[in-house]
Amino acid sequence: MSLPRPLSGVGVVLERADGAVAVGHRVTAGETPSWSFPGGHLEGGEPVVAAALRELTEETGVVAATGTLFAVCVRLDGAGVTFAVHVPAPAGAELRVTEPHAIDAWTWAGPDDLPGPVFAHTAAVRQAWRRPGVALDGWDLHRVAP
Template identity: 35%
Template sequence: MSTETAEATGPLPRPSRNTRPPTAQAALGVGVIVADERGRVLLGRHHSGTWELPGGKVDPTHESVAAAAVRELREETGLVVDESAVDVFAMVHDVIGGINRISMGALVHLGSGVPEVTEPHLISAWRWTAPEELPATLFDPSAQILAAWRPDLEVPHPPAHVLRISGRPDGPAAGG
């Protein structure tokens, strides 16, 4: 048996530790606070009865959090913003059913636009709401993101770890 034959039929090398996917233990999403010129935020009425921010999962296709925010906002409301207008301001972390849930808080200031119900099987209506008048029936991740954005509102929410990742909680459009 030649050396070449032995090498060709030997065991295949194991993938590098850097290329093997980790065991799934987390879910990554983004919640988008859309603020209008009057300071109101956009909330959607889910068929389950809760109110929620536009948002959803970050695609596992090398999509950035800001790109996911733009995509989810467009898919769910028909509103179009540029990725550069998105301020990712916080990471909120909690655990549900043994899975780490990581929700990124993103803020967009919108000068104009009318949200549409583009996913009627999920959301029945979109409404602009003053931050001081948030409904009590908020979707937990939305409540956590709103509380990270404006702690002064004292939004009731399940416990979560918050890591602020932006120096300006009101985003790039605030204050000029």
């Protein structure tokens, strides 16, 4: 039995011990180039954190064992929901371009100093993480209690 693909995604805050986060230059056809956290869509029946860890590995080559759901970001124009997951970067994690049709470069950046323009879903995840309780136009942000 195949479940339909939900209109739900994950945004991954992959954070090194020094506080830098992974951000990729998004070059998906039909979109304006922007900078994005790793992420993607949930597959039918897939748990949120498992989806985040899968997308992280698929997009960056980084294999991580754990992650924590910290927010739910609802796009008010009806474009879906992004689950925000924090993942501590494994020691020595190296970012690799594995899907050049979608992301042509990865880098580490300060979470409050990402290159721009920033992809809308990444902006929502960052807002929920760095400025909980502060509204963001076009989004309904919900922090998840630890």
